[in-house]
Amino acid sequence: MQIDTLNRLSAWFDDYTQSFLSGNAKVDAPLTLKIDHTARVRENIRELAVSLSLDKAKIHLAEAIALFHDVGRFEQYRCYQTFHDSHSVNHAKKGIDVLTQLNVLESLPDIERTIIIDAIRFHNVPALPDNNGSPSMLFMRLIRDADKLDIWKVFAEYFQNDKDRNPVMVQHFVDQPGWDPKMIEAILEKRTARFKNIKNINDYKLFQLSWVFGLHFPVSAVLARKRGHLAAIAGTLPVDDAIKQAVATVMAALERPVCE
Known part of the structure; x- marks a missing residue:
């Protein structure tokens, strides 16, 4: 993807999202x-792409994926009035519908359009499809890691702040007290x-900690x-031996990442 194309897509995104603000x-x-999350995910994906020595065209394509x-x-x-997909719509599918209906990607080469759509479609699923030979796979992995890195930041700050709590977040x-043992079990099983x-x-926090086992790149x-x-989120969990063991497992994974 050329930088002029990325700039055009970025300008569209700015205009589109501003239209929702009151x-x-x-x-x-x-x-x-x-x-704000989108801007930081874009920075994250660029940092990951540069660390992998991707060429400029692929870096720009990765940034477009983060943008959308x-x-x-x-x-x-x-x-x-919610971001809970199960109580509303699958936001990835909705995003693809928006881009398709508004012809945002119409002028792109077929391969770039396919990669962007694939990466959006699979950025929020439990696991990626088993098609490692697909040209989309690298970009699917990039957006999933870049997204997790910023979600951890957002929630670390949110859970540490006792003011302005928002149930939408x-x-x-x-x-409430307690947690589901299945969350601890998953972490201990890596x-x-x-x-x-x-x-x-508490389950939501443990769920986010468990994402370390789905990271794709050591970086x-x-x-x-x-x-x-992650340490900040863990620090807001109850003091308990089971929690302590789960957190230790997560932190060890950061030292010796289990990457796909």
Whole structure:
């Protein structure tokens, strides 16, 4: 992808997302969060792509994917007032629908359009399809790692802040004692926990910690360790031997990443 094309897509994204804002900072906060998140995911994916010595065209393509990976969130929130896909729509599918209906990718070469759509479609699924020979696979892996790195940042800051709690941020999960043992079990078995087992905010935190076992690039684990957001999330969990063991397993994975 040429830089002029990326700049054009970026300008479209800015115009599109600004059209959802009312001018009331409190009302707009969830959408502003997604705009800011997109900018940081774009920075993350560029850092990962550069670390892999990708050429400029592939770096620009990766940035375009980051730009659009959550574009469906804006219609989702306007229609349903939530970011919980199970209670509304699959935001990845909604994003693809938006890009298709508005002909945003129409002028791109077929291969670039396919890679962008594939990366968006699979950025939020439990596991990637088994087609390692696909030209989309590298970019699917890049967006998943780049996205996780920023989600950890967002929630580390959120869980450490006792003010301005917003149920939209935690997908309306309740803040109550305890946790589902299945979350701990998944971490001890070094696999990503299942979203369907989340019952409360402690489960949600453990779910996010379990993402370390789905990272695709060692450099992603290096960045996660350096930034300290996983440790910050872990620090907000209850003090308990089972939790302590799970957290230790996560932190060890950052030192010796289990990358696909």
